[in-house]
Amino acid sequence: MPATTPSLFKRITPQLLILAVVIGLNFLVFPDFFDVSFRNGRLFGNLVDVFNRGAPVALLCIGMTLVIATKGIDLSVGAVMAIAGATAASLVTDGYGWGTALLGALATGALCGFWNGFLVAVLRIQPIVATLVLMVAGRGIAQLITEGTILTFNNEGLIRLGAGTFMGIPTPIVIWLALGTLATIGVRRTALGMLIESIGVNEASSRLAGINSRVLLICVYLASGLCAALAGVIVAADIKGADANNAGLWLELDAILAVVIGGNSLLGGRFSIVASLIGALIIQSVNSVILLSGMPPEFNLVIKALLILAILVIQSPRVAHLIYMLRASGPERLPERQRPSVQEPKEDAL
């Protein structure tokens, strides 16, 4: 049910702490990191960049969180971004307005999501396999749309979605903040969130309780497709062209990572979109540290991997247990100090 403010805050505390640390690192390697200026009617600064560059992954992880909450996964979002970008680009180059292009892209995204949802919910194909199909085929489809070239365009309206501003704030930021808020309200002010969690924890029980798991599953993948399409349009608009080969490449993995850093279990169940969004910001901040530290680019991926590994290790139950043991080894051990998270039965009991 709707998360009350204190419990939401408690839920996202670890993510906020990690974000603070990574932002701190940014500040260490680049003392001007927090400088924000307002020029030509737009906010500038490294912090703004983190929010802006993080937009695609942030958008993706909104849908991905919902999919993962149902015990699923959507590997196709990167490819769907390419398809949607290509669709938007080809529509504007064909002379349609940016509104039509946006709607067209969203419709393709929805179609892709529906396809995934159909495979998972109706044909009962395992999500990882089902979405792999589109992950592989999707780029091919995008290439067919762009006819193998990088389809450039100069439609002002469309470009504004990626590079424009809204009241001085870069549009992508506004879009992901708005969609994130909308999605959070959408799942928590209705019963959707609980029903999705229920399916993710135990689909058989949920169905017997009268939940329409098939429709819900399809909706969740549909939502993921829509988020991916929006991300695809923003990326295309930003570079004023649709690149079928590279748009959204590997971003599905960043999106999954954001969800995991957000503390959501890949086994489904309880989820928090807000935590995932912070996860996305953490990933972008890590990218930013590497960039600002001026390290040779060939180190980028390795360092990113190490930083992320560190984040995941800190969040792992074993380390949590260790911290708990250290704390509990004090002189007296009162029941109130027992932490619930480490009291779980071991599931390996045979």
Added chain:
Amino acid sequence: MTTPQAPLLHASGISKFFPGAVALDEVELKLYPGEVHALLGENGAGKSTLIKCLTGAYRRDGGTITLDGEDIDAKSTAESQELGIGTVYQEVNLLPNLTVAENLFMGRQPTRLGLVNRRQMNTQAREALLGYGLDLDPGEPLNSFSVAVQQVVAIARAVALSGKVLILDEPTASLDRDEVDLLFGVIRQLKDSGLSIVFITHFLDQVFEISDRATVLRNGRVVGERLLADVTQHDVVTLMLGRQLEATVQDRKAGKPGALLLEINDLAKRGMIEPFSMNLHRGEVVGLAGLLGSGRTETANLLFGAVQADHGKMLIDGREARIANPRDAVAQGFAMCPEDRKTHGIVGDLSVRDNIILALQARQGWMRPIPRAKVHEIAEHYVKALDIRLASLDMPIRLLSGGNQQKALLARWLATEPDVLILDEPTRGIDVGAHAEIIALIERLRENGMALLVASSELEELVAYSTRVVVLRDRHQVRELTGDEITADNIVHAIAAEPEKGAA
């Protein structure tokens, strides 16, 4: 029993705290070699928690455990197995996708040239299970068998692993009398060879039949240890509950059935259940009796749309109803508590509160969330009405004790205020006190005009609340008993009778 020497396993001062609850408070347990020791207590008394602390599934917060006079401190269940403690946990804990044989031999498969010798493994598995009266293909995946079979497999595995101590947490909950007898045979053999056996159950008859000694827990404390030869069932119950259990006088003849609600005509599903016909009136409890595998659960599932009928039809209030799935059934005022609460009932990671309102919310649709205050009211109401013991409504339901999970599921369906309530083994894992309460509840619901269909393997229970009993055998409806015909004897007869003609 002769007065035993030193205990084989001695746990003392065992404490376990959970947030908001003291599950065990300085509990002592002494197991002597060659004895069957019953561990008794209400739902939530701490029996399963004690077992888990002994075997290392939980870290205990205090106390010592000695085995053969030596301190032990198993940090995992694997470690306690190595020490010779074999355990069947309350919730069957096997790997459903693996085969029966693999589950039996997991971690100690017979090998040949370093590879698992499948054929030998399957032969050995088959032999081992024959000892429990199960003749099946051990190469099949475990999840293709019923809960009862899975339970036997878990027991066989634990028996094979137990060198010194065998612990059985409600092993007989889903077994038939015959299987229980076979199990008891095995237990007696093990006992003669000097093992200590811990036996947890809510069936007091079984306790007195097989156990020598009992330790009784209440609210996480030991309230007594007794030699069973010295006490009566009544004493034990009083010790468990801390009060006398009023004898529930059954006077079900009061009130006659109301209007016809449900007509079932030849409903069937090929390979699962033969054509089934029955009328159900308001204010009536129809019991479904039969052996394991006789089609009780299948019938319940068929009515609820959990499996789809391929033949026959169903009329509700005279109108033909199409029930293709549980959602349709719920919309038509049906409710069903399934047999296997872990996989088909609870949604483990969600809170007790969410679990209780799940069906109601699902019926209302996602767009109309039940207001928080209302949710709280409903949950509080049923927690009180059914006496569900919990630390908080926000705790995940999987942390509740088994019997309390069962009650929470009942609450889920009562909250939908159904017309037809289907209960499949409603008292499984429920303690004596709650057992009486549930029977009284069924009675009350019936008086208020609900129509109930109850499948149960406990005949006394069926006799107590049913106004009619339908007996099933081999997936066939073989008899219907009404009024004074409803006695345990008659049911047994109907179940056992040769398939002569003239059946319903």
